[in-house]
Amino acid sequence: MSALAEAGITPDAAMIAAAARRLAPVVRRTPLLSSPFLDDIAGRRVLVKAECLQHTGSFKFRGGFAAVSALPADARAQGVLAWSSGNHAQGVALAARMHGVRAVIVMPRDAPRTKIDATRALGAELVLHDRATEPREEIGARLIAEQGLTLIRPFDDPQVVAGQASTGLELAQQAEAEGVARADVLVPCGGGGLTAGVALALADTAPGLRVRPVEPEGFDDTVRSLATGAPQSNTARTGLCDAILTPAPGALTFPVLQRLCGPGLVVSDRDTLRAMGAAFERLKLVIEPGGAVALAAALFQPQVLTADAVIVIASGGNVDRAVFARALALED
Amino acid sequence: MSALAEAGITPDAAMIAAAARRLAPVVRRTPLLSSPFLDDIAGRRVLVKAECLQHTGSFKFRGGFAAVSALPADARAQGVLAWSSGNHAQGVALAARMHGVRAVIVMPRDAPRTKIDATRALGAELVLHDRATEPREEIGARLIAEQGLTLIRPFDDPQVVAGQASTGLELAQQAEAEGVARADVLVPCGGGGLTAGVALALADTAPGLRVRPVEPEGFDDTVRSLATGAPQSNTARTGLCDAILTPAPGALTFPVLQRLCGPGLVVSDRDTLRAMGAAFERLKLVIEPGGAVALAAALFQPQVLTADAVIVIASGGNVDRAVFARALALED
Incomplete structure (x- = not known):
């Protein structure tokens, strides 16, 4: 954050x-x-x-790009992480690709197939989870701690x-x-x-x-x-x-x-x-x-x-x- | 013409x-x-x-508007006629409406329903014909002669x-x-x-x-x-x-x-x-x-x-x- x-x-x-x-x-x-x-x-x-x-x-491309482009260069170079049912995922994925940095995206397994496929095709690394049993915040926090990623929140x-x-x-x-x-x-x-x-x-x-x-x-x-x-x-x-x-x-x-x-x-x-x-x-x-x-x-x-x-x-x-x-x- | x-x-x-x-x-x-x-x-x-x-x-709106707007004012005031399977029809219909003049459109009876409905809703007077047995040129020529309309051809x-x-x-x-x-x-x-x-x-x-x-x-x-x-x-x-x-x-x-x-x-x-x-x-x-x-x-x-x-x-x-x-x- x-x-x-x-x-x-x-x-x-x-x-x-x-x-x-x-x-x-x-x-x-x-x-x-x-x-x-x-x-x-x-x-x-x-x-x-x-x-x-x-x-x-x-x-969502607007917010994703605005956030990734606002990061300090050293933080951005480590890559970004987002959780999203799909649109924020794609926005952050494309923004990261345009900046040449990693995007790790936590997405619910039941998100629309078109959103999952498109996010992956934009070069993001996907982590699929079960909405009911695996809170995305926990998965995200662990990956951030392990890999030095910066969280791009969907709205806050x-x-x-x-x-x-x-x-x-x-x-x-x-x-x-x-x-x-x-x-x-x-x-x-x-x-x-x-x-x-x-x-x-x-x-x-x-x-x-x-x-x-x-x-x-x-x-x-x-x-x-x-x-x-x-x-x-x-x-x-x-x-x-x-x-x-x-x-x-x-x-x-x-x-x-x-x-x-x-x-x-x-x-x-x-x-x-x-x-x-x-x-x-x-x-x-x-x-x-x-x-x-x-x-x-x-x-x-x-x-x-x-x-x-x-x-x-x-x-x-x-x-x-x-x-x-x-x-x-x-x-x- | x-x-x-x-x-x-x-x-x-x-x-x-x-x-x-x-x-x-x-x-x-x-x-x-x-x-x-x-x-x-x-x-x-x-x-x-x-x-x-x-x-x-x-x-087709481009060509329809360009043609209607190019007519001498007296000819335009008499109204225009077009034949079309639907897109030229709508383009001419809207162009005529924007100029405040009549549009009479000769359309095949088997044109897509969405095109027939939209043309009528744009204020045009529709004349539906059978492609196989009623040549649109003949229908159009008769209406032009009777009503002083100007033909807006679809491409020529x-x-x-x-x-x-x-x-x-x-x-x-x-x-x-x-x-x-x-x-x-x-x-x-x-x-x-x-x-x-x-x-x-x-x-x-x-x-x-x-x-x-x-x-x-x-x-x-x-x-x-x-x-x-x-x-x-x-x-x-x-x-x-x-x-x-x-x-x-x-x-x-x-x-x-x-x-x-x-x-x-x-x-x-x-x-x-x-x-x-x-x-x-x-x-x-x-x-x-x-x-x-x-x-x-x-x-x-x-x-x-x-x-x-x-x-x-x-x-x-x-x-x-x-x-x-x-x-x-x-x-x-």
């Missing part, structure tokens, strides 16, 4: 700007897409930030949050170019790294864009935590939206969400699959379940939105064929 | 630049995407111009070709930004409007990028025409790649292809479906069969490519769910 993370430091504007500068030569500036058909469904303008088109198929790390914030900086510029000054900004929320990063970026650059986290049914810890004012946790452990099935809000991220975000939204798995179908049909995008919850809320819960426009982050696209086929088979 | 088209005029650099200027405020500058996994399959750098992310889900119109050429202008800039000066540029080819437009744009701006048309098995009229030096036609009429099933090369486009393009490539339907699966998995893009033939050639016929990089145009994404499910079900 980095000294910054141990100190519980929230990334400030300078740290966010520095991360964006390090990312600039390598990150994909993902497009902000739209379709008149989606506008019709939602009854307002719908703008979709296609982070599924990011390197490694999700926004200021440099990771600063990297995810670059999504928000782009979004602010793109929304302005579209003439959108007021909008609900819906963000798929697991541990809250992307949500916090985007909220921090927009607070500085586009105060009329209000971030609201979106979670799947059964994993609405952040939504309940925001509603009650105190961290809540989930009891369920597995579900459709594998990318965002975290047990509780992050220690670093939750205070940011409390300070900057509007009320959260909860969507059903069925609506998430319908949103994946709508993105297929109208945007020509492949979005994974955990990346589609925000679009699901925008399309199918228009009554809880507050502005004339809604901006949606489609945070990832790493979905197995069989799951995508389920979304296609579901008639809207 | 416009006076320019009747005169058989090939768009020159000035006409192409003017079309690009008219398009600039409305067109999507589609991203040039890549994946290390695709590079591995092809044994070289693979860059994919994602025109499936264009408005209406295909490059200089303004349409000039609009498609804007894809090539973007590509030249994007390839340069990627450091690619020499490449095979593979373009899905039906009537040759996109292929000719891109070839004209690159001839002026990036001579090291060599355009090569790609067609599906059974519809390789352009490939054979280029090989023999004289226009050849197809006997088959229906197939997987509905967007590019034209009977013969265009009168305006073929001479351009003869002058500027390298040898064409022919791909099997099976490889096209495999390429759609690869784009799903590695690029998070939905590509329709007719839009995926170039990627199929890049991935599965590397032996016939001549440069260290290959640029592929993914020309459209308007595919029915059942067809996409077939691609997903096919193991690579």
